[in-house]
Every structure is written in structure tokens, then in C-alpha cells.
Amino acid sequence: MGGMRRAHHPAIEELSLPEVMAALSDPLRIGLVRVLADGAERGWGELRAPVAKSTLSHHLRVLRDAGVTRTRQEGTRCFVTLRRQDLDERFPGLVGAMLGAADAEDVGGGVHLAPCAGSTAACR
Amino acid sequence: MGGMRRAHHPAIEELSLPEVMAALSDPLRIGLVRVLADGAERGWGELRAPVAKSTLSHHLRVLRDAGVTRTRQEGTRCFVTLRRQDLDERFPGLVGAMLGAADAEDVGGGVHLAPCAGSTAACR
DNA sequence: TAGCTTGTTCGATATTCGACGAACAACGAA
DNA sequence: TTCGTTGTTCGTCGAATATCGAACAAGCTA
Numbered sequence: 555m556g557g558m559r560r561a562h563h564p565a566i567e568e569l570s571l572p573e574v575m576a577a578l579s580d581p582l583r584i585g586l587v588r589v590l591a592d593g594a595e596r597g598w599g600e601l602r603a604p605v606a607k608s609t610l611s612h613h614l615r616v617l618r619d620a621g622v623t624r625t626r627q628e629g630t631r632c633f634v635t636l637r638r639q640d641l642d643e644r645f646p647g648l649v650g651a652m653l654g655a656a657d658a659e660d661v662g663g664g665v666h667l668a669p670c671a672g673s674t675a676a677c678r
Numbered sequence: 679m680g681g682m683r684r685a686h687h688p689a690i691e692e693l694s695l696p697e698v699m700a701a702l703s704d705p706l707r708i709g710l711v712r713v714l715a716d717g718a719e720r721g722w723g724e725l726r727a728p729v730a731k732s733t734l735s736h737h738l739r740v741l742r743d744a745g746v747t748r749t750r751q752e753g754t755r756c757f758v759t760l761r762r763q764d765l766d767e768r769f770p771g772l773v774g775a776m777l778g779a780a781d782a783e784d785v786g787g788g789v790h791l792a793p794c795a796g797s798t799a800a801c802r
Numbered sequence: 803t804a805g806c807t808t809g810t811t812c813g814a815t816a817t818t819c820g821a822c823g824a825a826c827a828a829c830g831a832a
Numbered sequence: 833t834t835c836g837t838t839g840t841t842c843g844t845c846g847a848a849t850a851t852c853g854a855a856c857a858a859g860c861t862a
Contacts, residue, residue, distance in 0.1 A: 575703035647775035655769040754829045
């Protein structure tokens with residue numbers, strides 16, 4: 555894909571509380587985190603949100619730079635996961651509390667997974 | 679004091695997760711919340727932060743508008759409290775987790791209380 | 803090699819945010 | 833009434849953010 559020379563993923567000790575809070579203060583990004591909350595790895599293209607492709611890319615970058623998600627590249631496509639364990643280690647309970655509140659009021663409900671034409675392993 | 683016609687305090691049901699997260703994503707504001715974390719009401723003038731008075735007022739307004747703090751006016755001065763109970767009711771565990779993380783890395787350490795020349799009831 | 807797919811990056815806007823000093827308003831005190 | 837105190841609001845600036853469409857780059861595929 556594009557100029558993604560190598561996505562930077564901050565180490566656990568580099569996670570910054572204000573930066574993580576800021577990353578989690580946008581409805582769309584909260585929606586993305588909710589979609590990833592079950593711990594499963596999701597394909598970039600599986601993610602659906604009511605914004606342009608470049609905007610979605612931007613938000614995923616903010617989450618990645620803050621250390622909230624991890625992006626793995628395989629061939630020409632990307633897979634995203636929530637860094638739940640790292641976050642819980644550094645900021646115990648924070649993500650869980652945020653997710654609980656977000657679910658309760660359906661924050662970022664516009665984000666969801668592609669209808670995933672229920673075939674075999676196509677949807678991972 | 680100034681044009682503060684009537685500070686608006688959102689009701690519990692009006693609290694917005696993204697807005698609260700945003701309010702808690704600034705180091706200085708996190709510092710203010712930490713200072714108020716013991717539940718005690720603090721005088722505005724007691725609060726010390728390495729910014730201009732107008733900037734401090736701005737940050738306190740952001741916290742108030744988001745529903746994080748409550749401001750009470752008595753005569754010519756203001757008293758601020760953390761709306762811990764309301765926040766916990768709406769977003770269980772969120773503030774606690776944030777405070778735990780903030781304490782661990784001393785986020786907003788530049789904010790503190792005035793040396794409070796240890797007299798009688800002068801402090802509060 | 804030529805083309806297709808998949809994300810990223812590049813401008814270009816429009817908006818918001820943090821910070822400051824100065825002016826202002828409300829209240830108590832002299 | 834005239835001050836002094838206490839915060840808020842205003843106007844301004846530079847930096848950051850959200851969004852979009854277009855261009856681009858890296859890897860499959862034909």
C-alpha cells in the first residue's frame with residue numbers, strides 16, 4: 555500500500571495518558587475501539603465508518619500512534635487489533651471503563667464491520 | 679465576579695463520554711482533577727497552575743461544561759468540586775482508572791494548592 | 803509488463819484549541 | 833460612592849484537528 559514505510563507503535567513505557575485519553579475522545583475512534591473490543595484481529599477493509607477512506611486512515615493512525623491499536627501488514631492488506639493487554643497493564647481499568655460507558659450509550663455506533671458475506675475463512 | 683451570568687452544569691443524563699474524555703485529555707486539567715480528587719471543595723484562588731489566570735479560568739470552564747466539576751459561587755469567590763459521584767454513576771470506574779494512571783506518572787504535576795498559610799478556616 | 807487492489811500521504815479547508823493580556827462585571831470593603 | 837478583589841469574557845495568535853479528493857506506493861494478478 556501507500557508510503558507506510560513502517561508504522562510506529564509506541565512501547566508500553568511510552569504510552570502517554572493524555573495522548574490515550576485524546577485518542578479515545580472522538581466518537582468515531584471510540585466506535586473503532588468498540589469494534590475491536592472482542593480482541594479479534596480485523597482487516598482494515600472490514601471496517602466501515604461514515605467517512606472518507608483517507609479520514610478513516612487518519613483516525614486509525616491516531617489510535618496507532620497513541621498505542622491504542624496495533625497494525626500488522628500482510629501482503630497488500632492490514633490487520634488491526636486492540637492493544638488491550640498493554641493498555642490494561644499501563645492504565646488498569648481505563649479501557650474497560652471507557653468501553654462500558656461507550657456501550658451503554660452506543661457511542662460511535664456508526665462504525666461497524668462489513669456485512670462479511672458469511673463464507674469460510676474469508677472473514678477471518 | 680465577571681460576566682458569569684450563571685455557570686451551566688450539565689445534568690447527569692447530559693454527560694457525554696467523548697466530551698468527558700476530551701476534558702480529561704489535557705495534562706493541566708488532569709492535574710486539576712487530581713487536586714480535587716480527595717472530594718474536598720477548593721477555592722478557585724487556592725488553585726495554582728503554571729498558566730495565566732485567564733487560561734486557568736478557561737480550563738476550569740472546560741471541566742465544568744463537560745460536567746467533570748461543579749462551581750459554586752459565594753459572594754465574590756468561587757469554590758470548585760469534582761462531580762465524582764455523578765461521573766461514577768454515568769461512567770463507572772472511568773475517573774478512578776484515570777486518576778490511578780495519572781498518579782502513577784504524575785500527570786499534571788504542575789498543578790497544586792496554594793501553600794495555604796496554615797491559619798484557621800482561611801483555607802476553604 | 804500492465805493493471806488492480808489497498809491503504810497511506812499530500813495538499814487544501816474549515817474548525818477547534820491552548821495561551822496570553824486587557825477589559826470587564828459583580829461583590830465586599832473603606 | 834469609590835476602591836480593591838476575584839474570576840470571566842474578549843480579541844488575538846499560532847498550533848493542532850477533522851475532512852475530503854487526488855495522487856501515490858507496494859504488493860498481487862493477469
